[in-house]
Amino acid sequence: MRIVATAIKGLLYVAAALALSPCWAQADEARAKKIVSGVCFVCHGAEGESASEVFPRLAGQHAEYIAKQLDNFKSGKRKSTAMADMVAKLTPDEMLALGKYFEKQSAPVEPAKDPALAAVGQYIYHSGNKFSGLAACASCHGPKALGTVALPRLAGQYAIYTETQLKQFHQRERTNDNAVMHAIVSKMTALEMAAVAEYLSSK
Amino acid sequence: MKKIHTAWTLALLLVAASASQAQAVDPLQARSWAAGCANCHGTNGRAEPGMESLAGVSQEDIVKKMQDYKTGRRPATLMHQISKGYSDDQIQAIAAYFAAQKK
């Protein structure tokens, strides 16, 4: 009886979710748009395109990754004086809505400013550095640098931002998602960080 | 005689060079200039919640941010408008003041 009851409960939930999801999706998107156009747009752009290399692009980033970063900013797990104030009032639903909104956006990618450096980065990204024991970034972040549900998309991100994050992983100033990345980055030279960042910005 | 003459010339040149480079700002003047930021960033740069503190932030970081605001590289709601009112020397002096404040 219990199994049946649980199964029926489960089905009801699924049915409810399916029935409500288009409404939810619309409400979500409207809510996300309001937040973005009210607060996020100044630094990240109205569609997450971020007109300035000082602030990271969010367009095309995985929804769950964005939601997790927002949550980490709020809890302080990821330290950022600027972002902590921005996310203080966001609910988990809003964080996911924002993630979904940005995931749907796309931003134009510009060719690398330094193609030779980008070429070095391409090699490192796909093949790592067997001489130093550095694993290929592609092995986790994917051959197209699109990431996964659990790992960020790197393709198209501003070189300066990517490079800064790598440096911060190294110094442990990037206080979340640090376990694997710290170990990886400790094997990277300054040249390799700059090169990989340059390559990814044009992908 | 020749050696002493050369040494003095060198010394004078060095002094002249450093004097022209480091336009020593009166520290009290820098303190007054920096006080103009307190309305948003708190007395002595120690901000109340909701605004970034400047106290104890490195001079380099503050100068870089202000320059980024000035050039438009860093978008802002109003810091780009405020930063353009201050000269580079003033920004250096104000940043040095905040860097020396207790967090």
Next chain:
Amino acid sequence: MKRRQFIQTASWGSAAGVLGLSGCATVGSGSGPKVVVVGGGYGGATAAKYVRMWSDYGIQVTLVEPNASFVSCPISNLVIGGSKTMGDITTPYDNLGKRHGVNVVRGFVTQIDAEKRLVKLADGSELSYDRLILSPGVDLMMDTLPGMGKSGAQDKILHAWKAGPQTLALRQQLEAMPDGGVFAITIPLAPYRCPPGPYERACQVANYFSKAKPKSKVLILDENDDVTSKGPLFKKAWAERYKGIIEYRSKHKLVDVDAATNTLKFEFNDDLKANVLNVLPMMRAGDIAVKTGLATANKRWCEVDFLTFESKAAKNIHVLGDSIQVAPLMPKSGHMANQHGKTCAAAVVALLTGKQVNAMPIYNNTCYSFVSDEDVVHVASVHRYDAEKKTMLTVPGSGGVSSAANELEGRYALAWARNIWADTLA
């Protein structure tokens, strides 16, 4: 030393001893130079705190203020709009005494003897000074409107242009107004205290009406030719958010008010009746400054030396904030008064300790205006001393306004409030 003052000083001295003020010279210890500050607003309170801080607590400072607590005019429009409370805009004066050893005297200054360097209070006591800092705000010239002189008129027709009981009273008038009623606000010819203030108030009232009394109207009767601050941004907000509620009429010079019938009378336009009237009359420097003969510009505003804020009409008396004859494009704002306070404090400390006065003051102003309870527009400017013209001029290429109203600036506006209140009073 007058006997009363000696007793006052001695009791403060022992009180300070009991409180164990650390890091500050004991209040009223009788040795260092003395500064008296009149007015505990954005200008005076800031000046009092900074004279103490920047003299390493060696200069005695007495602040005379009639109100029990500091109530902020900025953000008070949100109390009128209903999204904030009086508590949100009220800060006690305690910390000026506790943390900085300012002798805060709750009193009212009735006379200044510039020759003897004495300040006389309503309770008969006197304070002597080496330097006097006056920051008395504005005097609302109700006598320019004959009808406002009638008995009871000023209790019914409010200005709420000095935050406090009138702020709450105006809110209550709006709450009591029936749906379909009219709120009318009149604006005098510039310069007046807080250029964007009346337009922000109109937005706040319209915002309240749009939710609670949707058939009601907000009428702005402006003596000026056009909106005096952030015009395009306010007009956009009115058109997009409060269409059918706000009506703006320029070039309306108010000449009288009939409180009994709630009628506004204008120089050239027809009389107007409204359910709730909010009258902002012509303004001038605070009464004590005018009485002391310091209002040298049109008998309304006090001319000062912009390096020290010393009055051009009297030695050893400095004037700050809304009371002064402003420099070009310098607004009469709380933010600006706070900047005056700090500039003056630095100068007074220098003058009293034989040091150089800063020859290049530079400071900024930011005015945030709430067009709804969340969305804000700003205007910012940077002012720098010009040695040739001997005044403050805006720095070319700097300053500006918001490109559009947004919620992010709303957050910054509230953070600004928290920070400036702390800078002024904590």
